[in-house]
Amino acid sequence: KQEVTQIPAALSVPEGENLVLNCSFTDSAIYNLQWFRQDPGKGLTSLLLIQSSQREQTSGRLNASLDKSSGRSTLYIAASQPGDSATYLCAFLPGTASKLTFGTGTRLQVTL
Amino acid sequence: DVKVTQSSRYLVKRTGEKVFLECVQDMDHENMFWYRQDPGLGLRLIYFSYDVKMKEKGDIPEGYSVSREKKERFSLILESASTNQTSMYLCASSLQDGYEQYFGPGTRLTVT
Numbered sequence: 001k002q003e004v005t006q007i008p009a010a011l012s013v014p015e016g017e018n019l020v021l022n023c024s025f026t027d028s029a030i031y032n033l034q035w036f037r038q039d040p041g042k043g044l045t046s047l048l049l050i051q052s053s054q055r056e057q058t059s060g061r062l063n064a065s066l067d068k069s070s071g072r073s074t075l076y077i078a079a080s081q082p083g084d085s086a087t088y089l090c091a092f093l094p095g096t097a098s099k100l101t102f103g104t105g106t107r108l109q110v111t112l
Numbered sequence: 113d114v115k116v117t118q119s120s121r122y123l124v125k126r127t128g129e130k131v132f133l134e135c136v137q138d139m140d141h142e143n144m145f146w147y148r149q150d151p152g153l154g155l156r157l158i159y160f161s162y163d164v165k166m167k168e169k170g171d172i173p174e175g176y177s178v179s180r181e182k183k184e185r186f187s188l189i190l191e192s193a194s195t196n197q198t199s200m201y202l203c204a205s206s207l208q209d210g211y212e213q214y215f216g217p218g219t220r221l222t223v224t
């Protein structure tokens with residue numbers, strides 16, 4: 001069964017810092033990978049989707065990479081802002097099914 | 113923009129009641145999903161549907177049923193609510209297998 005680990009579980013950084021969130025998985029036979037953010041008490045907002053044939057995707061200040069050989073994905077946030085404070089979740093779609101497997105998330109706080 | 117809506121943000125029900133949670137998407141998506149989210153356990157898939165009147169069990173279907181009579185609407189039913197079903201319930205949809213999943217705002221259900 002695919003296991004997805006996100007490290008660190010929580011992170012606090014001052015505004016303006018660049019930061020990296022990590023996501024590791026045990027099975028390289030993935031179809032795609034999706035990064036989400038979740039604000040407290042709210043639903044999930046999709047940030048980026050990387051297909052298994054791609055190595056990275058960019059959207060504004062966000063860049064997500066995928067390295068299947070090492071079983072890792074990273075989400076890079078440039079010039080962090082207080083509005084980036086949220087929980088960030090990665091999720092993998094296995095090669096043969098439509099069911100996402102979620103990591104447990106990284107809770108990010110960006111301070112003034 | 114894809115929009116996924118859920119019928120209630122907050123719901124309080126009594127043990128033994130029959131509970132209906134409704135989800136509607138407006139982008140003609142084939143796939144729809146119901147998850148629950150609990151602290152320390154992350155997101156877990158309850159049921160999903162890949163077509164009208166079709167359903168598949170997820171990881172934790174016990175105590176739940178679903179209905180999809182129309183493509184845009186996917187209902188989660190708690191036949192006899194119990195206190196261990198107190199949770200945040202999240203609905204999602206995707207165009208087809210392997211496509212990005214979009215989530216609704218969530219329904220926080222409390223069973224007393």
